[in-house]
Amino acid sequence: MVSYPTRMGDGHPISMTRDQLMADIIAGSEHAADRGDIPTLDEGECDHLLGLFMNPARVVGVQPGNEIVLSHDIGTLHLTGDQANSGVGIPLSRVQAIQVHERAFAADTMELAHTDYSWKPVKPIIAMEQQELENALLSTIVPLFYGAMPNLGLYYAPDGPLGNPSDLLPKGKIKEALEAQELAVEQAVRDMVYCCGKIAEVGGDGINLDTTGAAGDADFKAALLAIEELKSKHPSTAIQVGMAGEFVLGLHGSLEYNGVRLAGLYPHQQVKLVEQAGGDIFGPVVNTDTGKSMAWNLSRAVTFVKACSEAAAIPIHVNLGMGVGGAPLFETPPIDSVSRATVAMVEIARVDGL
Amino acid sequence: MSDLEILEAAKAAVIAADEDAATKVARQAVAQGLDALKVINEGFTPGMREVGDLFERGTMFLPEVILASEAMVAAVGVLEESLPDKKKDGHVASIVLGTIEGDVHDIGKGILATLMRVYGFQVHDLGRDVPLTSFLEKVKQTGAGLVGSSALMTTTMVGQKALEKMLKDAGVRDQVKTMVGGAVVTQYWADRIGADAYAENAQEAVAKALELVGHDR
Incomplete structure (x- = not known):
């Protein structure tokens, strides 16, 4: 029986028959539909996915006219960071690395970011970041974002002044854990609004609140409140929101935004709140299960993201890379997998960007 | 309450993370002379199992899971009093x-x-x-x-x-x-x-x- 080369969610090469591929495509889509209470992919979409996996080419691409724009998170670290920072360790300045992205890689947009990649540590060095951004803005044409994570984890002990919910909850100190998260929201909003305001002052084209929700529902709430305030103060600065996972963790469990409980929201529900807050671009995340095939993972990811695209009134730039968006969890995900995930996200999930 | 109703109430109390209701059911079970281990194994434990499933599905969250756990611990404490051979150290591992x-x-x-x-x-x-x-x-x-x-x-x-x-x-x-x-x-x-x-x-x-x-x- 003919089998086709593909991968597991951890990147390992495997072979699957046509029937096995289709069975996993259907199962992955049904899993997403069950979890998110959303429709499964239809027969034609499953066939489209199957065609991608049976395509003998190592690299696949979208049809002409289906090209989309790219936005970047984690700034220039892909080039300047060493392996410990998921980069290739080329000694460039950040401005040079932005120029390389623009002029050599044809990046549609680019992002300046600090190595710490969280708003709290950026606050004391924001003047230096303004200067660096200004230098980059003066020597490039592509829209430039400044990005960092809300990262509420930095407001909890031992990095911050508040009790750590991860320590308090297992001890049964629920009231203290909830209060710490509520206070962290206030402090994070203040830091984000301060830093992002400074970015807007020097003419930054946009802000990227990346890996939002990493510390749970309080993290997401802080981002939404910060967006609201920033949009009222700097309406012309674009705001992109990238998520941390497919599902908002309920470490608090009771936090709401505009009457909607944040814990447990999936991408198609998250995007509506980002819109209400004033966000301009939304980056959904769907996590890869390393124990399942790529056919299962990609079908599941596409099912979630398609529902998100259909619900969204703002552009969707899906997160696609190491362990997200159907790509294997691998430091540098293999191009055969990434290109297939890309085509599926564009042609089935109808994303506006990556 | 019938035996079955008590088991159902025990399960529901844990899922609702309601410590008062859980201990009340446990006391009722003791008063009616039900086998304490049966109430734990067929009432409270299935409730806790469902809590775990709800957590996995993202419809129940960590603070609620902890409250549910506390409700179960309190109820089991009541039931343990009626066990002839109390097993105080009940750790799985x-x-x-x-x-x-x-x-x-x-x-x-x-x-x-x-x-x-x-x-x-x-x-x-x-x-x-x-x-x-x-x-x-x-x-x-x-x-x-x-x-x-x-x-x-x-x-x-x-x-x-x-x-x-x-x-x-x-x-x-x-x-x-x-x-x-x-x-x-x-x-x-x-x-x-x-x-x-x-x-x-x-x-x-x-x-x-x-x-x-x-x-x-």
Whole structure:
């Protein structure tokens, strides 16, 4: 029986028959539909996915006219960071690395970011970041974002002044854990609004609140409140929101935004709140299960993201890379997998960007 | 209330995370002379199992899971009084848990610590950024049968391999079962370093831990 080369969610090469591929495509889509209470992919979409996996080419691409724009998170670290920072360790300045992205890689947009990649540590060095951004803005044409994570984890002990919910909850100190998260929201909003305001002052084209929700529902709430305030103060600065996972963790469990409980929201529900807050671009995340095939993972990811695209009134730039968006969890995900995930996200999930 | 109604009420009280209702049902069961173990095994435990499922599906959240657990513990406390041979130390097993040195990511590990307590494990949570020697010392000190390590980064997951070697060199590897997890960790990695189990998420980790110590969920 003919089998086709593909991968597991951890990147390992495997072979699957046509029937096995289709069975996993259907199962992955049904899993997403069950979890998110959303429709499964239809027969034609499953066939489209199957065609991608049976395509003998190592690299696949979208049809002409289906090209989309790219936005970047984690700034220039892909080039300047060493392996410990998921980069290739080329000694460039950040401005040079932005120029390389623009002029050599044809990046549609680019992002300046600090190595710490969280708003709290950026606050004391924001003047230096303004200067660096200004230098980059003066020597490039592509829209430039400044990005960092809300990262509420930095407001909890031992990095911050508040009790750590991860320590308090297992001890049964629920009231203290909830209060710490509520206070962290206030402090994070203040830091984000301060830093992002400074970015807007020097003419930054946009802000990227990346890996939002990493510390749970309080993290997401802080981002939404910060967006609201920033949009009222700097309406012309674009705001992109990238998520941390497919599902908002309920470490608090009771936090709401505009009457909607944040814990447990999936991408198609998250995007509506980002819109209400004033966000301009939304980056959904769907996590890869390393124990399942790529056919299962990609079908599941596409099912979630398609529902998100259909619900969204703002552009969707899906997160696609190491362990997200159907790509294997691998430091540098293999191009055969990434290109297939890309085509599926564009042609089935109808994303506006990556 | 009939026996069946009591079992249903016990289950519902745990799912509702209602400690008052749970202890009230337990007292009613004692008053009616029901077998306490039956009420635990067929009432409260299925309730807790459903809480775990709701958590996994994202419709119940960590603080509620803890409250549900507290409701069950309180109710079981009432029922234990009526047991002829009280079994006070009801721990399923003991586990040493921590995030590998150099890694400060502990949200997932914290969720696991909570769930393991909920399922009756005695958890020695060493926290985050834990030196490998601390895992070993805690194992020796407590005699725990399980060691769980978490790593979110490719740069710290190598610590899990070093931990396996350290446990082996110290002559305690055969006395413990090791479990690994964390965002970048995979079954392949677990197999490669010789860990006994890998879990994709906290709920799966609990199931695997129960399997390792020979308990049904």
